[in-house]
Each structure stands twice: as C-alpha cells, then as structure tokens.
Amino acid sequence: MNPTNTKETKSTSSGNMKFPYYPGCTLKTTAKNFENSAIATARALGVELLEIPRWNCCGTVFSLAQDDLIHHVASVRNFIRVQEMNDYGLVKNENRLVTLCSMCFNTLKSTNRRMKENAEDLQKINELMYREEDYKGNVEVLHFLELLKSLGYEKIREKVTKPLKDLNIAPYYGCMILRPKEIAIDDPEDPTIQKDILEALGVSVIDTPYKKVCCGSYQTVKDKYIVAELAYDILSHARKKGAEALTTVCPLCAFNLDQRQQAVKEKHPDFEEMPVFYITQLMTIAFGMDKDVFGFEQNYVDPRPLLKSKSLIED
Amino acid sequence: MEDNKSPIMDRIAEANKAATTGIDAKDIENWITIHIMGKAYKVPADLTILTAMEYAGYKFVRGVGCRQGFCGACATVFRKKGDYKLQTGMACQTRAEDGMYLVQIPFTPAEKAIYDVTKEPYEASVFIRYYPEVTRCVSCNTCTKACPQDLEVMDYVQAAIRGDFDGLSDISFDCIQCGLCAMRCPAEIVQYHVAQLGRRMFGRYGLGxxxxxxxxxxxxxxxxxxxxxxxxxxxxxxxxxxxxxxxxKEPE
Amino acid sequence: MIKKIEISPDNEKFLNKVNELSGEVITLCEQCGTCSGGCPLVTEMDITPSQMMRLVQLGQKEVLDHKAIWVCASCFTCTVRCPRQIDVSKVAEALRQIILRQAVDHIDIKAIPKEEIACLPQIALVSACRKFTG
Structure with missing residues (x-):
C-alpha cells in the first residue's frame, strides 16, 4: 500500500537495528529534508527506520476533551500497524515506534497513554475498528531525540568527521516534546537533550530561555502575525545571545520560525533573518555525508551562506 | 448483436424491463417483504434491490444507469433484519433480502472544483487548495466500509493528505463515484472528487x-x-x- | 474567614458541563495567576487564562464570547505550572468544543488565501481543522 517505502527499505542493508518509524504527513512534503537527514544519520549510527506500512495521519493534536474518542482512532490505528509489522516479521519484537515530528510524537504518545490507562476507552475504539485486529496496548512511542540519547552521545561524537567548530547554535525545543510532564522526553523547564547532541557535533551551544516558549503553533493558519510576534521574540533573543542559527525537531515550529520570518520583517523592519535547521541536518554535515542529503533548498532562510562562511560546506 | 435494425432506445427499454415482466404473480413461488422508505412491500425473492423496487412500482428516471455495477448511479443504503450495521451497495448489484430496510441515495450533493491541471503545482497543496476538508480526516475508515467497490478509501484520502499521487491513483482507480463514502464521512470530505483531482494530476505529471x-x-x-x-x-x-x-479483429 | 459563593442552578449547569468535558475540577483554581503569567499568547488575549478560569468557576457563559479561548495554542505551559495541577488547556479545549459542537466553526478553511494554502504545511492545516472546526 505504500510503494515508495518498501522500495526504500528493501535496498537497505544488513545488521542494523530496525525500528518501526512513523513519518507523519509533513515529513513527506515541506519537511522532507528532516526525514532524509534523519534516516541517513540513523543509518550511520546503526539504526534502520522502517516506515510503517499504511500509516495514516495522527491528527497532529491530541484531543483534550474527555468524551472525544473518535479523534484518538487515528493514533490507535497506527499502533495496530506496528503490531502488524511484528506479526509479518518486518521487525522482530520491536514495539518501540519512532517519530521525528514533535506534534505526531505528542499526539501518539498521549493517545497511547490514555489507551493504556483506560481499558474501557480502548475497548470502545477496538470495537469501532472491528475490521482491524485489536490494539493490545504494547506499543511505546519514542521521539528520535530519545533514540539518539539511548544510542549515546559518545557514539554520535565518534561519527563526527567534520566538527561544527565556530558554529553558534541555539537549540529550540518548542512545546510538544516537553509538555505535559507525562509526555516529556526531557526536563520541561530546562531541557538539554539537543544541547548534548549539538555539543557532540562540536557546536558552540547558546542557551536561551526562549527555547521552550511556544511558536504559536496552528495559530499560523488563523493569524500569521500572532506567530510572527512570537518568532520575533524567540529569534531576536537568540541573536542577542550570540546565536547564528536555531535548531528544531518540529516541522510546524520550523515553518513558524523559518517561513514566517517574512511576516516578522513586515512588522519589524530592523529584523535580521536567521537560518533554522532541523538538528539532523547539522548531523549530516558533521558526519561528513554527501550534500544530497542536506536538503537546504527546502529551508526558507538559506543557511548555506552561514555554513560556507564557516567552511563547513562547499558551494 | 446481429439485430442492427433495432433503434437504440428500444434496446435500452428492453434491457430496462423488470426481471419479472411477463411472469404471472401466481407462478412465483418465493416471496419476501422489504421496507422501502419505511413502507412494506411484498416482492418476489431473488431480485436485486433495483428490480425489487421496480416490482413494487418505483420508476427510475434518475438514480439508475448501466444496471451492470459500473456506472455508480444507483447507490443504496440498507439495514438487514436483525443487524444494526448500516450497509451500502449498488441497487443493481445487491440482492433484496427478507426484512431489509432500504432507500436509494441517487445523488450526493457536492460541489466539483474547477481547475486547470496544466496550471496546478504537482504538490500536496493542490488537494488542500481545492478540497481543504481532506485535512479533517479522522481515519475512522467509515468511507472504506461504505465503498461498494471495496476500495481502501481512507488510504487514498491519507495519500492525498501527504501528496502521494501515485498511491492515490493506484488505490482509487476503480472508483465509480457513487458518492456513498462522502455521504458517510464525519469530516464531510468528498473523497471521489479528491481522487479524481489526484488521478488527473498523476496522469498529467506523474506518469509521463x-x-x-x-x-x-x-x-x-x-x-x-x-x-x-x-x-x-x-x-x-x-x-x-x-x-x-x-x-x-485482434484475437481475444 | 471563609466566604461562600452561591451560583444559580443554570450557572452551575454550565460549570458542570465544563468540568465534565475537560475532566478538570475547575473550582480547585485559587486564582494565583501562574497560568496567565506564563502564557506565551496572553498578550493576544482579551481576557487572561486565570480570568477565563474565574468566569467558568462562576458559571458565566459569556466566557464563550472571548477571543482568548481561540488564541490558546494548547502549548501546555499552564498545564505544567499550575500549583493545583489543573490542566487549564483542557478547560480551554472544553470551551472551544462547546461552540464547535453546535456546528459553529471558528475558521472557514475555504477562505484561506491561495498563497497561504500553497505554503502552509499539512501539519498546520490538520491541527487548525481539529482545533477550529467541528
């Protein structure tokens, strides 16, 4: 049902650890550079991300109303696909589902938590999906950053062939991997997971309190200037502290902080543009990978001049 | 076939005759009762829903077409005796059963977007531009359950959301546009129009x-x-x- | 000194409805203002999150007319900081749901400008549809 993926996975090698991988819709379009760079870095670290067959959109936001079960169906259906991957032997006893997108991560993990804690809800959803096998509640949702952490920062450091010296980067976490507490992959008030990875790459990490301040999320559809004000605060504060670019792990944060800089400039003519990377893009450079996998043409604010000025990429 | 002289309209009229035409009621052995829009009718067993309705006295001007299960004009919803499930089918392809409650859904109100495929970008945004409601899909799979062609409708809607034109075209290829998926969709998506747009785009840009x-x-x-x-x-x-x-002639 | 506030049965019905939909006990809120202080979108709101909580506590349906419930981006900053462990974002969601369930959408997705549709990622539109349409 998902021909693009099977081709990709068949051609890959060998003794790598295999994880079911949930991409999410945006990773197939405007955040294709995130997906490509993440799959490549994972492979370099001995991990194969196997796209789950017939995955469906998770809905991107976890429904917060108590009685709104229908909006949890999408997530649970994806968990059933993970069970099927195990049934069909695509992965071996691997119920850890890896996500790249922070919003997908939050939605899937929150739904999973509700299903595990509330047998009655799970039963209702299983009954609604009577054509599918039942979800048994065994899946565990992991964010890619957690996977990297579990592999060890030392392992990342070993793979670095081109240290990102003199590059001043402020990691930006956003909301969905930090809050609520039960979902968080790190300290909600003072996360360090991106800092640790970036330091392994040789980056000079700039810490700002805005690293966990919301980018405005879906308000970008209703009123882009709400987002522009938040982006202005986040970016200009990082600039003041000496950052030359930001890193993120969320396609919506990336859009709001990167593309919406146009709207920021409308409101703040003195604003200076700043590149926003997916953290995995920096990993591909540091790992000395081919430039085809960088995907900088998809970044709105072109990061190449900055990288060239630090002699980290050629043309 | 060899009857070249018979005017086409006569042949259509012949084909459209009820299956029981010319058979005397007293010669029919097995009867069933069906409920058409809530009213009970006694009809011969083994008819399709379409012919059973005609036997009961309904005359179709719209809501019927090829009578062969290809055109998608005679969408029907029904419940079988003792079953809570709302089922769907083409009236010309579904057998009437005793105790069935049914009604024809001859048309699904849905606006067709007007676009020029040569001027549209070959990207996921084309779906969102003309049918933004695709992003309301909750993956409930009701559309797939409703499809009389047994297509994985939800899967092609998902393919549309992520801009997978190839996948969408493959999955939706046998769609007959009966509209039953759109009638059942809680997100009010008109799946078959979305698929049509996707296949047109794929034909223009994807296939070469x-x-x-x-x-x-x-x-x-x-x-x-x-x-x-x-x-x-x-x-x-x-x-x-x-x-x-x-x-x-080419050999068969 | 303990002061008791009585609200009318009609107002109590509204409070209970929000309690049920959100799964939160809204009367636990002691109006400390932490949610408002941390809210990254409070400057765009017409009432603060704590004012929203107060209106719900008193069963005031007028809370539904405020822009604030739609400006909330469900970022959960209030959720992690509330000293009473109230999930304020769930209360905002409940209020949005009360309106959306009457078939009143907050945005018209057909009215989004063409240039925006061309650049907005699916993640933005899917989440906006879930939060702003019923």
Whole structure:
C-alpha cells in the first residue's frame, strides 16, 4: 500500500537495528529534508527506520476533551500497524515506534497513554475498528531525540568527521516534546537533550530561555502575525545571545520560525533573518555525508551562506 | 448483436424491463417483504434491490444507469433484519433480502472544483487548495466500509493528505463515484472528487508520456495515416458499415 | 474567614458541563495567576487564562464570547505550572468544543488565501481543522 517505502527499505542493508518509524504527513512534503537527514544519520549510527506500512495521519493534536474518542482512532490505528509489522516479521519484537515530528510524537504518545490507562476507552475504539485486529496496548512511542540519547552521545561524537567548530547554535525545543510532564522526553523547564547532541557535533551551544516558549503553533493558519510576534521574540533573543542559527525537531515550529520570518520583517523592519535547521541536518554535515542529503533548498532562510562562511560546506 | 435494425432506445427499454415482466404473480413461488422508505412491500425473492423496487412500482428516471455495477448511479443504503450495521451497495448489484430496510441515495450533493491541471503545482497543496476538508480526516475508515467497490478509501484520502499521487491513483482507480463514502464521512470530505483531482494530476505529471504514444503521435504528425484517414472520411455509411464488419479483429 | 459563593442552578449547569468535558475540577483554581503569567499568547488575549478560569468557576457563559479561548495554542505551559495541577488547556479545549459542537466553526478553511494554502504545511492545516472546526 505504500510503494515508495518498501522500495526504500528493501535496498537497505544488513545488521542494523530496525525500528518501526512513523513519518507523519509533513515529513513527506515541506519537511522532507528532516526525514532524509534523519534516516541517513540513523543509518550511520546503526539504526534502520522502517516506515510503517499504511500509516495514516495522527491528527497532529491530541484531543483534550474527555468524551472525544473518535479523534484518538487515528493514533490507535497506527499502533495496530506496528503490531502488524511484528506479526509479518518486518521487525522482530520491536514495539518501540519512532517519530521525528514533535506534534505526531505528542499526539501518539498521549493517545497511547490514555489507551493504556483506560481499558474501557480502548475497548470502545477496538470495537469501532472491528475490521482491524485489536490494539493490545504494547506499543511505546519514542521521539528520535530519545533514540539518539539511548544510542549515546559518545557514539554520535565518534561519527563526527567534520566538527561544527565556530558554529553558534541555539537549540529550540518548542512545546510538544516537553509538555505535559507525562509526555516529556526531557526536563520541561530546562531541557538539554539537543544541547548534548549539538555539543557532540562540536557546536558552540547558546542557551536561551526562549527555547521552550511556544511558536504559536496552528495559530499560523488563523493569524500569521500572532506567530510572527512570537518568532520575533524567540529569534531576536537568540541573536542577542550570540546565536547564528536555531535548531528544531518540529516541522510546524520550523515553518513558524523559518517561513514566517517574512511576516516578522513586515512588522519589524530592523529584523535580521536567521537560518533554522532541523538538528539532523547539522548531523549530516558533521558526519561528513554527501550534500544530497542536506536538503537546504527546502529551508526558507538559506543557511548555506552561514555554513560556507564557516567552511563547513562547499558551494 | 446481429439485430442492427433495432433503434437504440428500444434496446435500452428492453434491457430496462423488470426481471419479472411477463411472469404471472401466481407462478412465483418465493416471496419476501422489504421496507422501502419505511413502507412494506411484498416482492418476489431473488431480485436485486433495483428490480425489487421496480416490482413494487418505483420508476427510475434518475438514480439508475448501466444496471451492470459500473456506472455508480444507483447507490443504496440498507439495514438487514436483525443487524444494526448500516450497509451500502449498488441497487443493481445487491440482492433484496427478507426484512431489509432500504432507500436509494441517487445523488450526493457536492460541489466539483474547477481547475486547470496544466496550471496546478504537482504538490500536496493542490488537494488542500481545492478540497481543504481532506485535512479533517479522522481515519475512522467509515468511507472504506461504505465503498461498494471495496476500495481502501481512507488510504487514498491519507495519500492525498501527504501528496502521494501515485498511491492515490493506484488505490482509487476503480472508483465509480457513487458518492456513498462522502455521504458517510464525519469530516464531510468528498473523497471521489479528491481522487479524481489526484488521478488527473498523476496522469498529467506523474506518469509521463508513454513511449508507444509518443511514437504514434510522431507517425500521425508525419502523415503516415493521412491517406487512410481521408479515404475513411469520404466513405458512405454503407461502405463504412461494410468496412467495420469485415475489419480484422485482434484475437481475444 | 471563609466566604461562600452561591451560583444559580443554570450557572452551575454550565460549570458542570465544563468540568465534565475537560475532566478538570475547575473550582480547585485559587486564582494565583501562574497560568496567565506564563502564557506565551496572553498578550493576544482579551481576557487572561486565570480570568477565563474565574468566569467558568462562576458559571458565566459569556466566557464563550472571548477571543482568548481561540488564541490558546494548547502549548501546555499552564498545564505544567499550575500549583493545583489543573490542566487549564483542557478547560480551554472544553470551551472551544462547546461552540464547535453546535456546528459553529471558528475558521472557514475555504477562505484561506491561495498563497497561504500553497505554503502552509499539512501539519498546520490538520491541527487548525481539529482545533477550529467541528
């Protein structure tokens, strides 16, 4: 049902650890550079991300109303696909589902938590999906950053062939991997997971309190200037502290902080543009990978001049 | 087939006759009761929903077409005796059963977007631009359950959301546009229009021009068939008929 | 000194509805203002999150007319900081749901400008549809 993926996975090698991988819709379009760079870095670290067959959109936001079960169906259906991957032997006893997108991560993990804690809800959803096998509640949702952490920062450091010296980067976490507490992959008030990875790459990490301040999320559809004000605060504060670019792990944060800089400039003519990377893009450079996998043409604010000025990429 | 003289309208009328035409009611052994829009009718067993409704006295001007399960005009929803499930089908392809409650859904109100495929970007945004409601899909799979063609409708809606034109075209290829998916969708998506847009885009940008077509177009423009064509155009109806019946046929 | 506030049955019905939909006990809120202080979108709101909580506590349906419930981006900053462990974002969601369930959408997705549709990622539109349409 998902021909693009099977081709990709068949051609890959060998003794790598295999994880079911949930991409999410945006990773197939405007955040294709995130997906490509993440799959490549994972492979370099001995991990194969196997796209789950017939995955469906998770809905991107976890429904917060108590009685709104229908909006949890999408997530649970994806968990059933993970069970099927195990049934069909695509992965071996691997119920850890890896996500790249922070919003997908939050939605899937929150739904999973509700299903595990509330047998009655799970039963209702299983009954609604009577054509599918039942979800048994065994899946565990992991964010890619957690996977990297579990592999060890030392392992990342070993793979670095081109240290990102003199590059001043402020990691930006956003909301969905930090809050609520039960979902968080790190300290909600003072996360360090991106800092640790970036330091392994040789980056000079700039810490700002805005690293966990919301980018405005879906308000970008209703009123882009709400987002522009938040982006202005986040970016200009990082600039003041000496950052030359930001890193993120969320396609919506990336859009709001990167593309919406146009709207920021409308409101703040003195604003200076700043590149926003997916953290995995920096990993591909540091790992000395081919430039085809960088995907900088998809970044709105072109990061190449900055990288060239630090002699980290050629043309 | 050989009856060339019979006017086409007569042949259609013949084909559209109820299955029980000419059979006396007292010769029919098995009867069932069905409920059409809540009213009970006694009809012969083993009819399709369409012919059963006709037997009961309904005359279809709209909401019927090929009678062969291809055109998608005679969408029907029904519940079987003792079953809570709302089921769907084509009236011409579904057998009426005793105790069935049913109604025809001859049309699904849905606006068709107007677009020029040559001017649209080959990206996921084309779906969102003309049918933004696709992003409201909750993956409930109701559309798939409703599809009388047994298509994985939800899967192609998902393919649309992520801009997978190839996947969408593959999954939706056998859609007959009966509209039942759209009638059942809680997100109010009109799946078959979305699929049509996707297949058109895929045909325009994804498939590319096949080699044999390119070759043939070249031959035509170079005049390979011009003489033959001119000869055909100048033929009388009689001559044309003769050429047609004597034509070479490809082996089946 | 303990002061008791009584609200009318009609107002209590509204409070209970929000309690049920959100799964939160809204009367636990002691109006400390932490949610408002941390809210990254409070400057765009017409009332603060704590004012929203107060209106719900008193069963005031007018809370539904405020822009604030739609400006909330469900970022959960209030959720992690509330000293009473109230999930304020769930309360905002409940209020949005009360309106959306009457078939009143907050955005018209057909009215989004063409240029925006061309650049907005699916993640933005899917989440906006879930939060702003019923």
């Amino acid at each position: 021009v096949p080699d044999h077509l390119r070759k043939r177009v070249k031959e035509i423009t170079e005049g390979k068939f011009t003489d033959e064509m001119n000869k055909l155009v100048s033929c009388s109806t009689e001559e044309l008929r003769k050429i047609y019946t004597e034509r070479e």
